[in-house]
Amino acid sequence: MISFRVTARSSRSAARLGVLSTPHGDIETPAFVPVATRAAVKAISLQQAAEAGCQLLICNTFHLHLTPGEDLVAAAGGLHSFMGWQRPLMTDSGGYQVFSLGFGRDHDVGKLRGVFPGKEQQATIKPGSQPNHVKITDDGVWFRSPRDGSKHFLGPAESLAMQRKLGADIVFAFDECTAPLTTPAYLELSLRRTHAWAERCLELHDGEQALYGIVQGSHYRELRQHSARFIGGLPFAGFGIGGDLGQDKQDMHQVLEWTVPLLPEERPRHLLGIGHPEDFDEIVRRGVDTFDCIVPTLHARHGIAFTAEGRLNLRNRRFLTDPAPLDPACSCPTCRYASRRYLAHLVRLEEIGAMAALTVHNLHYCNRLAASLREAIAKGSL
Ligand SMILES: [Zn+2]
Numbered sequence: 001m002i003s004f005r006v007t008a009r010s011s012r013s014a015a016r017l018g019v020l021s022t023p024h025g026d027i028e029t030p031a032f033v034p035v036a037t038r039a040a041v042k043a044i045s046l047q048q049a050a051e052a053g054c055q056l057l058i059c060n061t062f063h064l065h066l067t068p069g070e071d072l073v074a075a076a077g078g079l080h081s082f083m084g085w086q087r088p089l090m091t092d093s094g095g096y097q098v099f100s101l102g103f104g105r106d107h108d109v110g111k112l113r114g115v116f117p118g119k120e121q122q123a124t125i126k127p128g129s130q131p132n133h134v135k136i137t138d139d140g141v142w143f144r145s146p147r148d149g150s151k152h153f154l155g156p157a158e159s160l161a162m163q164r165k166l167g168a169d170i171v172f173a174f175d176e177c178t179a180p181l182t183t184p185a186y187l188e189l190s191l192r193r194t195h196a197w198a199e200r201c202l203e204l205h206d207g208e209q210a211l212y213g214i215v216q217g218s219h220y221r222e223l224r225q226h227s228a229r230f231i232g233g234l235p236f237a238g239f240g241i242g243g244d245l246g247q248d249k250q251d252m253h254q255v256l257e258w259t260v261p262l263l264p265e266e267r268p269r270h271l272l273g274i275g276h277p278e279d280f281d282e283i284v285r286r287g288v289d290t291f292d293c294i295v296p297t298l299h300a301r302h303g304i305a306f307t308a309e310g311r312l313n314l315r316n317r318r319f320l321t322d323p324a325p326l327d328p329a330c331s332c333p334t335c336r337y338a339s340r341r342y343l344a345h346l347v348r349l350e351e352i353g354a355m356a357a358l359t360v361h362n363l364h365y366c367n368r369l370a371a372s373l374r375e376a377i378a379k380g381s382l
Contacts, residue, residue, distance in 0.1 A: 014287030033292035053367035062094035070165035078167025095175035102131030103179035173201035210237035219246035228262035300358035319344035332364035
Protein backbone atom coordinates (compact mmCIF):
# COMPACT_ATOMS: atom_id res chain seq x y z
CA MET A 1 0.00 0.00 0.00
CA ILE A 2 0.93 3.64 -0.09
CA SER A 3 0.88 6.45 2.40
CA PHE A 4 0.78 10.16 1.69
CA ARG A 5 2.06 12.96 3.86
CA VAL A 6 1.63 16.66 3.11
CA THR A 7 4.78 18.38 4.41
CA ALA A 8 4.07 22.00 3.46
CA ARG A 9 1.24 24.07 2.04
CA SER A 10 1.37 27.27 0.08
CA SER A 11 -0.39 30.20 1.73
CA ARG A 12 -0.90 31.81 -1.69
CA SER A 13 -2.45 28.90 -3.62
CA ALA A 14 -3.72 25.33 -3.21
CA ALA A 15 -0.19 24.02 -3.96
CA ARG A 16 1.21 21.51 -1.51
CA LEU A 17 4.44 19.67 -0.97
CA GLY A 18 4.24 16.00 -0.06
CA VAL A 19 5.80 12.56 0.12
CA LEU A 20 3.98 9.64 -1.45
CA SER A 21 5.46 6.44 0.00
CA THR A 22 5.07 3.21 -1.97
CA PRO A 23 6.52 -0.32 -1.61
CA HIS A 24 9.11 0.76 -4.24
CA GLY A 25 10.18 3.97 -2.58
CA ASP A 26 9.10 7.52 -1.91
CA ILE A 27 7.92 10.08 -4.48
CA GLU A 28 8.44 13.73 -3.73
CA THR A 29 5.33 15.61 -4.86
CA PRO A 30 4.31 17.54 -6.88
CA ALA A 31 5.82 15.17 -9.45
CA PHE A 32 5.70 14.80 -13.20
CA VAL A 33 4.98 11.22 -14.32
CA PRO A 34 6.41 10.15 -17.70
CA VAL A 35 4.35 7.74 -19.78
CA ALA A 36 5.60 4.20 -20.40
CA THR A 37 2.49 2.90 -22.20
CA ARG A 38 3.86 -0.52 -23.16
CA ALA A 39 6.37 -0.70 -20.26
CA ALA A 40 8.91 1.34 -22.23
CA VAL A 41 9.81 5.02 -22.18
CA LYS A 42 10.11 5.37 -25.95
CA ALA A 43 13.59 6.01 -27.38
CA ILE A 44 15.55 5.57 -24.13
CA SER A 45 16.44 2.91 -21.58
CA LEU A 46 14.87 2.86 -18.14
CA GLN A 47 18.32 3.51 -16.67
CA GLN A 48 18.40 6.75 -18.66
CA ALA A 49 14.90 7.57 -17.38
CA ALA A 50 16.08 7.03 -13.80
CA GLU A 51 19.18 9.20 -14.42
CA ALA A 52 16.89 11.92 -15.81
CA GLY A 53 15.23 12.03 -12.38
CA CYS A 54 12.00 10.14 -13.15
CA GLN A 55 10.47 9.07 -9.84
CA LEU A 56 7.39 7.25 -11.09
CA LEU A 57 6.15 5.92 -14.48
CA ILE A 58 2.63 5.18 -15.71
CA CYS A 59 1.99 2.12 -17.91
CA ASN A 60 -1.22 1.22 -19.71
CA THR A 61 -3.29 -1.83 -18.84
CA PHE A 62 -5.11 -2.14 -22.17
CA HIS A 63 -1.95 -1.96 -24.28
CA LEU A 64 -0.05 -4.36 -22.01
CA HIS A 65 -3.03 -6.73 -22.15
CA LEU A 66 -2.59 -6.81 -25.97
CA THR A 67 1.23 -7.04 -25.85
CA PRO A 68 2.76 -9.00 -24.17
CA GLY A 69 -0.32 -9.92 -22.05
CA GLU A 70 -0.64 -9.63 -18.28
CA ASP A 71 0.01 -13.37 -17.75
CA LEU A 72 3.43 -13.12 -19.33
CA VAL A 73 4.24 -10.10 -17.13
CA ALA A 74 2.95 -11.94 -14.03
CA ALA A 75 5.12 -14.96 -14.90
CA ALA A 76 8.12 -12.62 -14.93
CA GLY A 77 7.19 -11.51 -11.39
CA GLY A 78 5.18 -8.38 -12.30
CA LEU A 79 6.09 -5.18 -14.11
CA HIS A 80 8.89 -4.12 -11.77
CA SER A 81 10.92 -7.26 -12.29
CA PHE A 82 9.83 -7.62 -15.96
CA MET A 83 11.10 -4.10 -16.71
CA GLY A 84 14.00 -4.06 -14.27
CA TRP A 85 12.60 -0.79 -12.87
CA GLN A 86 12.70 -0.70 -9.08
CA ARG A 87 11.02 2.67 -8.61
CA PRO A 88 7.25 3.21 -8.23
CA LEU A 89 4.82 2.43 -11.06
CA MET A 90 1.19 3.23 -11.87
CA THR A 91 -1.09 1.48 -14.35
CA ASP A 92 -3.93 3.29 -16.07
CA SER A 93 -7.14 1.21 -16.05
CA GLY A 94 -7.91 1.15 -19.77
CA GLY A 95 -10.66 3.74 -19.28
CA TYR A 96 -8.81 6.21 -21.48
CA GLN A 97 -8.99 3.72 -24.39
CA VAL A 98 -12.81 3.80 -24.16
CA PHE A 99 -12.32 7.34 -25.44
CA SER A 100 -9.18 7.11 -27.59
CA LEU A 101 -10.35 3.99 -29.49
CA GLY A 102 -14.01 5.07 -29.34
CA PHE A 103 -15.50 8.54 -29.82
CA GLY A 104 -12.01 10.10 -29.78
CA ARG A 105 -11.03 8.03 -32.84
CA ASP A 106 -14.36 8.74 -34.59
CA HIS A 107 -13.91 12.51 -34.11
CA ASP A 108 -10.15 12.44 -34.64
CA VAL A 109 -9.33 13.92 -31.22
CA GLY A 110 -7.54 12.49 -28.25
CA LYS A 111 -4.20 11.52 -29.75
CA LEU A 112 -2.87 14.66 -28.15
CA ARG A 113 -4.46 16.71 -25.41
CA GLY A 114 -5.18 20.25 -26.52
CA VAL A 115 -6.65 19.23 -29.89
CA PHE A 116 -10.22 20.29 -29.32
CA PRO A 117 -13.11 20.89 -31.67
CA GLY A 118 -14.07 24.56 -32.07
CA LYS A 119 -16.43 26.09 -29.52
CA GLU A 120 -19.12 26.44 -32.20
CA GLN A 121 -19.35 22.66 -32.70
CA GLN A 122 -22.54 21.03 -31.48
CA ALA A 123 -22.34 18.23 -28.96
CA THR A 124 -23.45 15.16 -30.90
CA ILE A 125 -22.86 12.30 -28.46
CA LYS A 126 -26.32 11.67 -27.02
CA PRO A 127 -27.77 8.87 -24.90
CA GLY A 128 -27.79 5.75 -27.08
CA SER A 129 -24.79 6.88 -29.19
CA GLN A 130 -22.06 4.26 -29.65
CA PRO A 131 -18.59 4.73 -31.13
CA ASN A 132 -17.71 2.87 -34.36
CA HIS A 133 -15.07 0.53 -32.94
CA VAL A 134 -16.00 0.20 -29.26
CA LYS A 135 -19.23 -0.99 -27.62
CA ILE A 136 -20.02 0.56 -24.24
CA THR A 137 -22.40 -1.38 -21.96
CA ASP A 138 -23.31 -1.05 -18.29
CA ASP A 139 -21.09 -4.06 -17.51
CA GLY A 140 -18.00 -2.85 -19.34
CA VAL A 141 -16.61 -2.15 -22.78
CA TRP A 142 -15.95 -4.28 -25.86
CA PHE A 143 -12.83 -3.17 -27.68
CA ARG A 144 -11.36 -4.14 -31.01
CA SER A 145 -7.58 -4.41 -30.99
CA PRO A 146 -6.05 -1.65 -33.14
CA ARG A 147 -3.42 -4.22 -34.21
CA ASP A 148 -5.42 -7.21 -35.43
CA GLY A 149 -9.11 -6.43 -34.91
CA SER A 150 -9.52 -9.10 -32.19
CA LYS A 151 -12.23 -8.46 -29.58
CA HIS A 152 -11.43 -7.72 -25.92
CA PHE A 153 -13.77 -7.02 -23.01
CA LEU A 154 -12.81 -4.79 -20.10
CA GLY A 155 -15.07 -4.06 -17.18
CA PRO A 156 -14.19 -3.14 -13.59
CA ALA A 157 -13.40 -6.77 -12.68
CA GLU A 158 -11.34 -7.47 -15.81
CA SER A 159 -9.34 -4.25 -15.56
CA LEU A 160 -8.60 -4.79 -11.89
CA ALA A 161 -7.59 -8.44 -12.42
CA MET A 162 -5.21 -7.39 -15.21
CA GLN A 163 -3.75 -4.62 -13.08
CA ARG A 164 -3.26 -7.04 -10.19
CA LYS A 165 -1.22 -9.31 -12.46
CA LEU A 166 0.79 -6.36 -13.77
CA GLY A 167 1.56 -5.49 -10.14
CA ALA A 168 2.06 -1.70 -10.19
CA ASP A 169 2.13 0.15 -6.85
CA ILE A 170 -0.82 2.35 -7.84
CA VAL A 171 -3.77 1.18 -9.96
CA PHE A 172 -6.85 3.02 -11.23
CA ALA A 173 -10.54 2.09 -11.16
CA PHE A 174 -12.04 1.39 -14.57
CA ASP A 175 -13.99 4.37 -15.91
CA GLU A 176 -15.47 5.78 -19.07
CA CYS A 177 -13.30 8.66 -20.23
CA THR A 178 -15.77 10.85 -22.15
CA ALA A 179 -15.18 12.90 -25.30
CA PRO A 180 -15.46 16.69 -25.72
CA LEU A 181 -18.60 16.48 -27.91
CA THR A 182 -20.68 14.73 -25.24
CA THR A 183 -24.11 16.10 -24.26
CA PRO A 184 -24.90 16.54 -20.55
CA ALA A 185 -27.65 13.89 -20.94
CA TYR A 186 -25.10 11.30 -22.16
CA LEU A 187 -22.71 12.34 -19.41
CA GLU A 188 -25.28 11.72 -16.73
CA LEU A 189 -25.67 8.13 -17.91
CA SER A 190 -21.92 7.75 -18.30
CA LEU A 191 -21.25 9.04 -14.78
CA ARG A 192 -23.77 6.58 -13.37
CA ARG A 193 -21.74 3.81 -15.08
CA THR A 194 -18.35 5.16 -14.00
CA HIS A 195 -19.56 5.57 -10.42
CA ALA A 196 -21.03 2.03 -10.30
CA TRP A 197 -17.73 0.68 -11.69
CA ALA A 198 -15.79 2.61 -9.04
CA GLU A 199 -17.85 0.95 -6.28
CA ARG A 200 -17.40 -2.45 -7.94
CA CYS A 201 -13.61 -1.95 -8.11
CA LEU A 202 -13.55 -1.14 -4.39
CA GLU A 203 -15.53 -4.32 -3.61
CA LEU A 204 -13.16 -6.47 -5.65
CA HIS A 205 -9.95 -4.77 -4.56
CA ASP A 206 -7.75 -6.93 -2.32
CA GLY A 207 -5.88 -4.04 -0.75
CA GLU A 208 -2.33 -4.93 -1.82
CA GLN A 209 -2.03 -2.20 -4.43
CA ALA A 210 -3.20 1.37 -3.89
CA LEU A 211 -6.46 1.90 -5.77
CA TYR A 212 -7.29 5.39 -7.09
CA GLY A 213 -10.83 6.38 -8.14
CA ILE A 214 -11.33 8.62 -11.18
CA VAL A 215 -13.48 11.76 -11.27
CA GLN A 216 -15.16 12.41 -14.65
CA GLY A 217 -17.87 14.89 -15.66
CA SER A 218 -16.28 16.64 -18.65
CA HIS A 219 -16.32 20.47 -18.64
CA TYR A 220 -19.74 20.83 -16.97
CA ARG A 221 -19.55 22.29 -13.50
CA GLU A 222 -22.51 20.49 -11.97
CA LEU A 223 -21.49 17.08 -13.32
CA ARG A 224 -17.81 17.51 -12.35
CA GLN A 225 -18.78 18.49 -8.83
CA HIS A 226 -21.28 15.65 -8.57
CA SER A 227 -18.56 13.20 -9.63
CA ALA A 228 -15.94 14.73 -7.31
CA ARG A 229 -18.34 14.45 -4.34
CA PHE A 230 -19.29 10.89 -5.19
CA ILE A 231 -15.80 9.53 -5.97
CA GLY A 232 -14.22 11.70 -3.23
CA GLY A 233 -16.62 10.13 -0.70
CA LEU A 234 -15.40 6.59 -1.42
CA PRO A 235 -12.48 4.97 0.45
CA PHE A 236 -9.95 5.19 -2.41
CA ALA A 237 -6.24 5.58 -1.60
CA GLY A 238 -6.08 8.52 -3.99
CA PHE A 239 -7.95 10.21 -6.81
CA GLY A 240 -7.47 10.67 -10.53
CA ILE A 241 -9.01 13.55 -12.42
CA GLY A 242 -9.71 12.41 -15.95
CA GLY A 243 -11.61 13.05 -19.11
CA ASP A 244 -12.32 16.09 -21.17
CA LEU A 245 -11.23 19.27 -19.41
CA GLY A 246 -12.71 21.78 -21.86
CA GLN A 247 -11.45 23.68 -24.88
CA ASP A 248 -8.49 25.60 -23.56
CA LYS A 249 -6.21 26.09 -20.57
CA GLN A 250 -8.68 28.44 -18.82
CA ASP A 251 -11.31 25.70 -18.97
CA MET A 252 -8.82 23.17 -17.61
CA HIS A 253 -7.97 25.48 -14.68
CA GLN A 254 -11.66 25.96 -14.03
CA VAL A 255 -12.33 22.21 -13.95
CA LEU A 256 -9.51 21.79 -11.41
CA GLU A 257 -10.91 24.62 -9.28
CA TRP A 258 -14.32 22.93 -9.23
CA THR A 259 -12.94 19.47 -8.53
CA VAL A 260 -9.89 19.54 -6.27
CA PRO A 261 -11.50 21.30 -3.25
CA LEU A 262 -14.13 18.52 -3.10
CA LEU A 263 -11.54 15.74 -2.80
CA PRO A 264 -10.25 14.62 0.63
CA GLU A 265 -7.38 16.84 1.67
CA GLU A 266 -5.19 14.06 3.08
CA ARG A 267 -5.15 11.84 -0.02
CA PRO A 268 -3.10 12.28 -3.22
CA ARG A 269 -4.55 13.66 -6.47
CA HIS A 270 -3.37 12.68 -9.93
CA LEU A 271 -4.25 14.60 -13.09
CA LEU A 272 -4.54 12.11 -15.96
CA GLY A 273 -2.93 12.90 -19.29
CA ILE A 274 -2.21 16.61 -18.81
CA GLY A 275 1.13 18.30 -18.33
CA HIS A 276 2.74 20.44 -21.02
CA PRO A 277 5.73 21.98 -19.23
CA GLU A 278 4.10 25.41 -19.48
CA ASP A 279 1.09 24.01 -17.54
CA PHE A 280 3.04 22.60 -14.56
CA ASP A 281 2.91 25.78 -12.53
CA GLU A 282 -0.85 26.30 -12.92
CA ILE A 283 -1.67 22.63 -12.29
CA VAL A 284 0.42 22.57 -9.12
CA ARG A 285 -1.09 25.85 -7.88
CA ARG A 286 -4.49 24.16 -8.05
CA GLY A 287 -3.50 21.37 -5.68
CA VAL A 288 -2.53 18.52 -8.02
CA ASP A 289 0.16 16.18 -6.61
CA THR A 290 1.12 14.08 -9.65
CA PHE A 291 0.36 14.40 -13.37
CA ASP A 292 1.30 12.36 -16.42
CA CYS A 293 1.72 13.49 -20.00
CA ILE A 294 3.15 12.08 -23.23
CA VAL A 295 4.09 15.50 -24.62
CA PRO A 296 7.72 15.74 -23.39
CA THR A 297 8.66 12.32 -24.83
CA LEU A 298 6.44 12.56 -27.94
CA HIS A 299 7.77 16.02 -28.85
CA ALA A 300 11.35 14.83 -28.31
CA ARG A 301 10.84 12.21 -31.00
CA HIS A 302 9.67 14.98 -33.34
CA GLY A 303 12.71 17.19 -32.77
CA ILE A 304 11.22 19.57 -30.19
CA ALA A 305 13.09 20.44 -27.00
CA PHE A 306 11.69 22.25 -23.96
CA THR A 307 14.28 24.69 -22.63
CA ALA A 308 14.71 27.69 -20.35
CA GLU A 309 14.30 29.77 -23.57
CA GLY A 310 11.01 28.05 -24.46
CA ARG A 311 10.30 25.39 -27.08
CA LEU A 312 13.00 24.88 -29.71
CA ASN A 313 12.15 23.07 -32.92
CA LEU A 314 15.45 21.63 -34.10
CA ARG A 315 14.07 21.16 -37.62
CA ASN A 316 14.45 24.91 -37.96
CA ARG A 317 17.44 25.70 -40.28
CA ARG A 318 18.90 28.29 -37.93
CA PHE A 319 20.00 25.58 -35.48
CA LEU A 320 22.30 24.00 -38.10
CA THR A 321 24.81 26.80 -37.47
CA ASP A 322 24.20 27.21 -33.72
CA PRO A 323 27.17 25.98 -31.63
CA ALA A 324 25.42 26.53 -28.25
CA PRO A 325 24.41 23.63 -26.02
CA LEU A 326 20.74 22.63 -26.39
CA ASP A 327 19.83 24.39 -23.14
CA PRO A 328 22.72 26.26 -21.49
CA ALA A 329 20.76 26.19 -18.21
CA CYS A 330 20.51 22.37 -18.20
CA SER A 331 22.98 19.85 -16.77
CA CYS A 332 21.68 16.71 -18.50
CA PRO A 333 24.06 14.48 -20.53
CA THR A 334 22.65 15.84 -23.83
CA CYS A 335 23.31 19.45 -22.85
CA ARG A 336 26.76 18.62 -21.52
CA TYR A 337 27.99 16.90 -24.69
CA ALA A 338 25.92 17.91 -27.75
CA SER A 339 25.58 21.23 -29.57
CA ARG A 340 22.37 22.48 -31.15
CA ARG A 341 23.94 22.26 -34.62
CA TYR A 342 24.87 18.61 -34.14
CA LEU A 343 21.42 17.72 -32.74
CA ALA A 344 19.74 19.65 -35.60
CA HIS A 345 21.77 17.55 -38.04
CA LEU A 346 20.74 14.30 -36.31
CA VAL A 347 17.07 15.37 -36.21
CA ARG A 348 17.12 16.00 -40.00
CA LEU A 349 18.53 12.51 -40.53
CA GLU A 350 15.83 11.11 -38.18
CA GLU A 351 18.63 9.38 -36.31
CA ILE A 352 17.61 7.22 -33.35
CA GLY A 353 20.30 9.05 -31.36
CA ALA A 354 18.50 12.38 -31.83
CA MET A 355 15.27 10.97 -30.39
CA ALA A 356 17.16 9.51 -27.44
CA ALA A 357 19.16 12.69 -26.78
CA LEU A 358 16.06 14.91 -26.86
CA THR A 359 14.00 12.49 -24.75
CA VAL A 360 16.73 12.45 -22.08
CA HIS A 361 16.82 16.24 -22.11
CA ASN A 362 13.02 16.78 -22.09
CA LEU A 363 12.56 14.37 -19.17
CA HIS A 364 15.42 15.97 -17.27
CA TYR A 365 13.91 19.40 -17.98
CA CYS A 366 10.42 18.36 -16.78
CA ASN A 367 11.73 16.68 -13.63
CA ARG A 368 13.88 19.74 -12.84
CA LEU A 369 10.87 21.98 -13.43
CA ALA A 370 8.77 19.92 -10.99
CA ALA A 371 11.66 20.04 -8.48
CA SER A 372 11.84 23.84 -8.80
CA LEU A 373 8.11 24.05 -8.04
CA ARG A 374 8.66 21.90 -4.94
CA GLU A 375 11.44 24.27 -3.87
CA ALA A 376 9.12 27.24 -4.44
CA ILE A 377 6.38 25.69 -2.28
CA ALA A 378 8.92 24.93 0.47
CA LYS A 379 10.06 28.57 0.40
CA GLY A 380 6.46 29.81 0.39
CA SER A 381 6.83 31.58 -2.95
CA LEU A 382 4.32 29.67 -5.12
ZN1 LIG B 1 19.46 19.07 -21.09
